[in-house]
Amino acid sequence: MSAPTHSVTLDGLSGRPIEVEVHIGGGLPRTVLVGLADTMVSEARDRCRSAVANSGTTWPDQLVTINLAPSTLPKTGSHYDLAIALAVFAAKQLVPAEQLDGAAFLGELALDGRLRAIRGVLPATLAAAEAGFERVFVPEVNVPEAELVTGISVVGVRSLRQTVALLTGAEEPDDPPVPPLDEVSGMSWTSAERLAHLDLADIAGQEDARMALVVAAAGGHHMLMTGPPGIGKTMLAQRLPGLLPDLTHEQSLAVSAVHSIAGVLPSDAPLLRRPPFLDPHHTASAVSIVGGGSKVIRPGALSLAHNGVLFLDEAPEFSSNVLEALRQPLESGHVVVSRAALTAAYPARFQLVLAANPCPCGMSSSVSDQCRCSPLSRRRYADRLSGPIRDRIDIHRSLSPLARPELVNAMTGARSTAELALTVVEARARQGRRFRATPWRLNSAVPGVELRKQWPVSEAGRVMIDQQLRTNKLNARSADRILRLSWSVADLHGHDVPTGDDVDTALSLRRGTPLGSEMRDMVQAS
Secondary structure, three states: OEEEEEEEEEEOOEEEEEEEEEEEEOOOOEEEEEOOEOHHHHOHHHHHHHHHHOOOOOOOOOEEEEEEEOOOOOEOOOOOHHHHHHHHHHHOOOOOHHHHOOEEEOOEEOOOOEEEOOOOHHHHHHHHHHOOOOEEEEEHHHHHHHOOOOOOEEEEEOEHHHHHHHHHOOOOOOOOOOOOOHHHHOOHHHOOHHHOOOOHHHOOOOHHHHHHHHHHHHHOOOEEEEOOOOOOHHHHHHHHHHHOOOOOHHHHHHHHHHHHHHOOOOOOOOOOOOOOEEOOOOOOOHHHHHEEOOOOOEEOHHHHOOOOEEEEOOHHHOOHHHHHOOHHHHHHOEEEEEOOOOEEEEEOOOEEEEEEOOOOOOOOOOOOOOOOOOHHHHHHHHOOOOHHHHHOOOEEEEOOOOOHHHHHHOOOOEOOHHHHHHHHHHHHHHHHHHOOOOOOOOHHHOOHHHHHHHOOOOHHHHHHHHHHHHOOOOOHHHHHHHHHHHHHHHHHHOOOOOOHHHHHHHHHHHHOOOOOHHHHHHOEOO
């Protein structure tokens, strides 16, 4: 006797349907699970045996063979439990086989037959809908997440007994639900909601840095801030998400899917509408930043920051392999993690913000200026951020401390985050109209060759960039980044084409030199 059910296996954010076959036949009483399953899946035999025994029937006292097809595809996770248990019910002819057609089953079973919340429900439901399934059964606590997917009917269930009752038309039992995953409620650090109350006007002075932050928000540019401790680098970075507009529906689904796989998606708010903000500690390992794992490949901070901000405070203190791992995602917008038997690809198009002290002790350029670091140690400290990494960062800012009179005068007159966010929205709207027939949405994503062909700067700006190239003050990649920055500055000013002044501002942003009065006025209250 045999009967198939269906589930979904995830490879990064993409999924493939899995057929679960159960055969009950002669032989010594035992349970065999085949189909290239890892340890977590193999343990499903014991979970399903107890859950079936506690759900109105007995586990077959014969040889039970469970096959997860296709057998060439690695299987990982605990969400196959429900499909396996229902296949056993169907093999014993306790569930009509026709009721299983067109349905995918996702859920981890407790020993008493209740269903526990699982990771990756959103991408798994998307995969089930794309595969043509009409219904998907998920744990009740995961229903809000699964219902974000259109084109498929979502059935929330609390237990194996309830699922069997729904499939057979019997009276549903009143089983209590299993609480949500503990880790979902304990990872609020990935959310930008806690930064919503922070206002850019709270930062005293630093007009150039605040203006640079607005340009970064408008065009999606990466940024490096250097300055002594207490100068405001972290405060500026934490206020960047407040300048960014809400995510589009497509972006929200992509971000929520990554967080779902990582197990950090809040069950009460499964659709993340604000750009995420990730600020890992400098002791974080490469796996936690890039993603990976020994048995299950999970997304790291690079992917959790997708469509949001990744802030690396004390950037030179991060290990070199973590910093160098940023190179490829900054160019491609995705991360590919490979292991011996698995390869997973995750999106990682984030906005990078780095903060660094000017020297190992951090006192160089401070008010007290008590730095005793040697020139060699300062150079070695700065070299921890390699040239290729620095070259991929569009905006460089050196923050200087304010004198006491300047500090008092700087506490008033600054524009709020809400006001500047409207300016950013207008600048992004101009980019949306300009790039509406292209795959790009932000200036930072447009290849330099396309900018030169379709959206060249003014003649004065072109001459300025050519002069920088001839004197070897810019390389080809830096020139392209100047073009992108020029367009972002022009969008903030409402210019149809970047002027010579816009290009000059872009060069100042790139080099970390002071900005003109026109740009400073933009962050001051009128």
